[in-house]
Each structure stands twice: as C-alpha cells, then as structure tokens.
Amino acid sequence: MQCKTWQCFVQNAAYWRERMNEGEFVYALYTAIIHSDVGHGVVLPPLYEITPHLFTNSEVIQKAYTAKMRNTPGIFQMKFTGTKKNKEQRIAYFGEDIGMNLHHVTWHMDYPFWWEDKYGHNLNRKGELFFWAHHQLTVRFDAERLSNWLDVVDELHWEKPIVEGFAPETTYKYGGEFPARPDNVVFQDVDGVARVRDMLIMESRIRDAIAHGYLIAKDGSKIDIMNDSGIDKLGDIIESSMYSPNIQYYGQLHNLAHIMLGRQSDPHGKYNMPPGVMEHFETATRDPSFFRLHKYMDSIFKEHKDTLLPYNREDLLFPGVSVLSIDVDKDLKTFFEDYEFDLRNAVDSAEGIQDVDLKANVRRLNHEDFSFVAEVTNNNGGNVLATFRIFLCPQYDNNLVEYTFSHGYWQCIEMDKFWKNLSPGSNRVIRKSTDSSVTVPDTPSFQTLIDAADQAVTSGGTLDVSQYERSCGIPNRMLLPKGKIDGMEFALILAVTDGSTDALNAAAVSEQGGSHAHCGSHHEVYPDRRPMGFPLDRPIPDRRVLDETPNFKYRIVKVFHEDK
Numbered sequence: 256m257q258c259k260t261w262q263c264f265v266q267n268a269a270y271w272r273e274r275m276n277e278g279e280f281v282y283a284l285y286t287a288i289i290h291s292d293v294g295h296g297v298v299l300p301p302l303y304e305i306t307p308h309l310f311t312n313s314e315v316i317q318k319a320y321t322a323k324m325r326n327t328p329g330i331f332q333m334k335f336t337g338t339k340k341n342k343e344q345r346i347a348y349f350g351e352d353i354g355m356n357l358h359h360v361t362w363h364m365d366y367p368f369w370w371e372d373k374y375g376h377n378l379n380r381k382g383e384l385f386f387w388a389h390h391q392l393t394v395r396f397d398a399e400r401l402s403n404w405l406d407v408v409d410e411l412h413w414e415k416p417i418v419e420g421f422a423p424e425t426t427y428k429y430g431g432e433f434p435a436r437p438d439n440v441v442f443q444d445v446d447g448v449a450r451v452r453d454m455l456i457m458e459s460r461i462r463d464a465i466a467h468g469y470l471i472a473k474d475g476s477k478i479d480i481m482n483d484s485g486i487d488k489l490g491d492i493i494e495s496s497m498y499s500p501n502i503q504y505y506g507q508l509h510n511l512a513h514i515m516l517g518r519q520s521d522p523h524g525k526y527n528m529p530p531g532v533m534e535h536f537e538t539a540t541r542d543p544s545f546f547r548l549h550k551y552m553d554s555i556f557k558e559h560k561d562t563l564l565p566y567n568r569e570d571l572l573f574p575g576v577s578v579l580s581i582d583v584d585k586d587l588k589t590f591f592e593d594y595e596f597d598l599r600n601a602v603d604s605a606e607g608i609q610d611v612d613l614k615a616n617v618r619r620l621n622h623e624d625f626s627f628v629a630e631v632t633n634n635n636g637g638n639v640l641a642t643f644r645i646f647l648c649p650q651y652d653n654n655l656v657e658y659t660f661s662h663g664y665w666q667c668i669e670m671d672k673f674w675k676n677l678s679p680g681s682n683r684v685i686r687k688s689t690d691s692s693v694t695v696p697d698t699p700s701f702q703t704l705i706d707a708a709d710q711a712v713t714s715g716g717t718l719d720v721s722q723y724e725r726s727c728g729i730p731n732r733m734l735l736p737k738g739k740i741d742g743m744e745f746a747l748i749l750a751v752t753d754g755s756t757d758a759l760n761a762a763a764v765s766e767q768g769g770s771h772a773h774c775g776s777h778h779e780v781y782p783d784r785r786p787m788g789f790p791l792d793r794p795i796p797d798r799r800v801l802d803e804t805p806n807f808k809y810r811i812v813k814v815f816h817e818d819k
C-alpha cells in the first residue's frame with residue numbers, strides 16, 4: 256500500500272509471495288490491488304480459481320489430486336452439500352454459488368472492517384453499504400426460499416438453539432476439515448472470543464441507542480442517528496469496523512457473531528479444530544446460519560428505520576414527471592446451466608512435472624436476458640435528470656398469503672438504479688438487464704487472462720477487460736430470483752425521482768454502469784445522495800402512497816423457471 260510505483264508494488268508482492276502464509280498473501284495482494292493507487296485497471300483472476308478449496312468440496316478436491324497423481328485430465332461434477340432429507344439443500348445452490356461467494360468475499364475486501372482513512376482514502380458510506388449489501392443478500396435468499404416452497408429465514412437468537420446444522424464437506428488446503436455442526440445446537444461461550452452474555456450485552460446497548468435516537472461516542476458526546484445518515488453510523492458499530500465511534504462500548508456484534516458460530520463445534524478448542532466456514536468470507540454463505548445471523552442483524556437495522564418518520568409527499572414527488580407504465584419486454588425466465596472452472600491451483604505442482612487439466616463442473620442459476628421498459632412523461636418544458644429505481648418484491652409468502660405493503664416493502668430486491676435525461680413530453684426508457692448497477696458479469700477465467708496478457712505482450716492487446724475490474728456485485732446471471740414452473744408473482748416497482756437533487760455528480764453518473772448499488776463507486780463518493788433502498792427503506796403506511804405518487808408505478812410480473 257505504501258508503494259508509489261508499479262515496480263515497487265510488484266517486487267514487494269514477489270518477495271512476500273515466498274515468505275508469507277499462502278492465504279494471507281492472497282488476501283493481502285487482492286486487497287492491496289483494490290485499494291492502492293497503482294492497482295487501478297488491474298483485473299485479477301476469479302478467486303475460485305486461485306483458492307478452489309474455499310469454493311468447492313472435499314470430493315472434487317480429492318478427485319483432482321488423484322487425477323494429478325495419475326497424470327490424467329478430468330472434469331469433476333460438484334454437488335451441493337447435504338441430502339434431500341435436508342430441506343435447506345433445496346436452496347444450497349444460492350449459498351454455495353461460486354459467483355455469489357466471490358461477490359461476498361470481494362465486498363469485504365472493498366470495505367475491510369480494519370480500514371482506517373490514514374491508509375489513503377475514505378470508504379464513503381461504508382456502514383450503510385454493510386447494511387444494504389447484506390440486507391439484499393438476505394432478501395434474495397428469502398426469495399429463493401419462497402420459489403422452493405420454504406418459509407423465509409427466522410432470525411438468530413443467542414438464547415435459543417441454532418436450528419439448522421451444517422456439514423460443509425470441505426477441506427482446507429493443509430488437510431484439516433471444516434468442522435460440522437448438528438441441528439439445534441445451544442450456543443456456548445467460546446474461549447478467547449466471547450461469552451453468550453457479551454453478545455446479549457452488545458445487542459442491548461445497540462438497541463438502546465436506537466430507542467434513544469443517538470449513539471454515545473468514545474468521549475461521551477452524543478451522535479444523533481434520527482436522520483438519513485444514522486444507518487451509516489449504526490452499520491459501523493454493528494459490523495463493527497474501525498469507523499465505529501465507540502468499539503469499547505458497542506463491541507463487534509457481527510464480527511464476533513461470525514466467530515461464535517464458526518466455533519460452536521469446538522468452543523473450548525479441545526479438539527484443535529480449524530476455523531469454521533462462518534469465519535471466512537469465501538465460505539460463510541454456505542452455512543444456513545449465515546442468513547439466520549444476518550436476518551437478526553437486519554432486524555436491528557429495521558428497528559432503527561422504523562423509528563424514522565415515513566416519507567411525506569414532498570420527499571417522494573418529482574414535480575412534472577409521471578410514470579405511465581413499467582414492464583418487461585418478454586417473459587422472465589430462469590434456468591440452471593453447467594459451468595466449468597479451473598482446479599489446477601487446488602493441487603500441488605513442482606518444477607519438471609507437467610500440469611494436468613483439471614476442472615470442476617457446477618450447476619448455476621441463470622436467466623434469459625431481458626429489458627425493463629418504462630413510459631415516462633416530463634411536463635417540465637425542458638430536459639430533467641431522473642433517477643430510476645427498480646425493485647422486484649415477492650407478492651406472496653410461503654403460505655400464499657399476500658404480503659401487505661406495510662410488511663412486504665422490506666422484502667424488496669433492488670434490480671437496478673440509473674440516471675437518465677428525460678426530454679420534454681413522453682419518453683420511452685429501455686434498460687437492459689445486463690446493464691444493471693447491482694450486478695457484475697462473469698470474470699474471465701485465469702487461463703483467458705493469462706492468454707490475453709501473453710498476447711498483449713507479443714502482439715498488442717485484444718481483450719478489453721475494463722468491465723471486469725470489479726468483482727464486487729451480484730452475478731448478473733442471478734439478477735432474477737429463481738421463478739416457478741408456472742410462474743412466481745412479484746411486484747415490479749419503478750420510482751423515478753429528481754436526479755438533480757439525488758445524484759452527487761449528475762454528469763459523471765449519467766447512465767453509469769458498474770456495480771455501485773451494493774458496492775459503491777471505486778475510490779469515489781457513493782453516487783446517490785438518497786439513503787440506500789430509497790424510497791422503500793422506511794415504513795410505507797399503505798398502498799395509497801404508491802398509488803397517489805405519479806412518479807411511482809408498479810405492476811405484477813411473473814418469473815418462470817424452466818427445468819432444462
């Protein structure tokens with residue numbers, strides 16, 4: 256991070272590669288590339304091809320080793336953990352998706368909890384992004400559950416059993432196995448980490464702050480949280496990050512909770528078990544308790560949002576602009592596809608021994624590309640900059656009871672957010688699903704990047720990799736939640752708001768691509784001035800709020816799933 260030149264950076268990396276713990280090295284290299292000024296424009300290979308142990312399972316790894324020993328190439332089918340006896344297996348494809356795990360691990364590299372501004376720059380709205388990115392993971396997980404006939408996740412409670420167990424069937428590269436946890440384990444204190452009591456105390460101090468409407472800083476002063484930026488401060492103390500104004504008092508609820516959950520199989524270290532899946536960003540979402548934990552923290556964030564007044568007409572209106580319709584240009588269809596990734600880094604190599612082609616094949620959720628189509632009228636007599644906010648909200652719970660607006664708004668999935676100039680009169684706005692600012696495309700494979708780099712050196716570059724610079728973002732193929740064979744109903748909501756007040760830098764953000772919605776703009780201030788999730792982040796008293804705001808519109812759409 257201190258290197259001012261590329262050469263210094265590369266030489267440091269080469270030096271430490273030989274001397275550091277392998278996992279630490281990979282983490283340090285990726286995080287430094289993201290945050291250092293000399294790292295701009297560098298596209299790193301997808302982590303699932305660098306440390307495949309953390310993205311696949313023991314069976315695949317064992318087969319890869321055997322194939323290497325026999326000098327025989329192979330493609331190995333990767334199965335999701337568990338059996339049909341475990342209902343959670345129905346949605347394992349989500350928690351174990353290599354792209355979703357890549358998003359999660361990269362989010363935490365983009366926004367490290369240990370970051371301090373003295374390292375070079377401020378991570379704008381880091382606490383709020385912590386809330387929003389994880390809130391969106393939980394609502395997306397819930398939508399997948401609903402499409403698989405499962406109830407939405409219940410929140411974790413420190414004094415109640417952890418309902419779902421988990422057997423990771425995954426091995427560390429050194430050989431130790433990730434510990435398994437049976438169903439209904441009762442929380443135990445973890446030596447050297449925290450007691451269950453400590454967790455309850457942290458939680459109650461945070462809930463007190465929410466009820467009071469202010470935090471107490473380290474020097475005893477009060478920090479008001481009854482405003483739009485309150486959520487950012489709460490995110491800092493709940494995660495907690497070094498941005499927390501009082502770590503001593505509010506503790507580290509989220510970070511410690513991950514370790515507490517990761518160690519429940521060996522809380523006193525009697526069996527010398529390695530850390531659990533919950534202790535690595537790469538593997539955490541595999542364990543169903545990840546979502547139980549995040550649902551619990553999400554409910555604390557909601558408690559705060561519920562103390563704020565609902566938005567009034569003035570907050571919501573965009574004078575002169577009305578949305579006539581919002582729709583999609585074709586049937587929304589999801590399906591599963593096969594995808595191969597490289598396992599060569601999973602096995603050992605030595606000079607003089609030939610590489611063998613080794614691949615894992617995995618089933619991934621995908622959807623057919625589509626476009627959002629909106630008819631918007633602008634009666635302002637001149638061009639106006641508009642912010643388009645698109646959400647998809649489950650319409651029914653697992654008992655097929657319709658969500659009310661006052662309840663269902665919290666389950667909405669952010670689909671896209673972009674800026675667009677509206678000319679006077681009627682505007683037809685078409686937005687492609689591939690342009691969503693929530694998502695990123697598939698990163699090219701390590702081999703593709705090696706070949707492109709070699710080719711650039713010998714005969715000039717041909718591969719434009721600029722769109723792959725960031726790995727943080729929901730995989731674009733997972734933009735749509737899985738549908739049902741006969742269609743699953745969602746409310747498609749469009750809110751068009753005044754870009755001249757919302758957008759931070761209207762010229763720069765106009766139709767901006769990238770994945771800023773959950774991941775911010777790299778090294779820059781978050782482009783949207785409104786709270787994340789606006790206008791669905793605060794309670795909505797009833798459906799008249801949407802019906803009577805001409806710049807909002809919703810319609811019911813169906814997502815179909817094709818069993819190919």
Ligand SMILES: [Cu+2]
Binds near residue numbers: 359363389
């Ligand atoms: Cu996380």
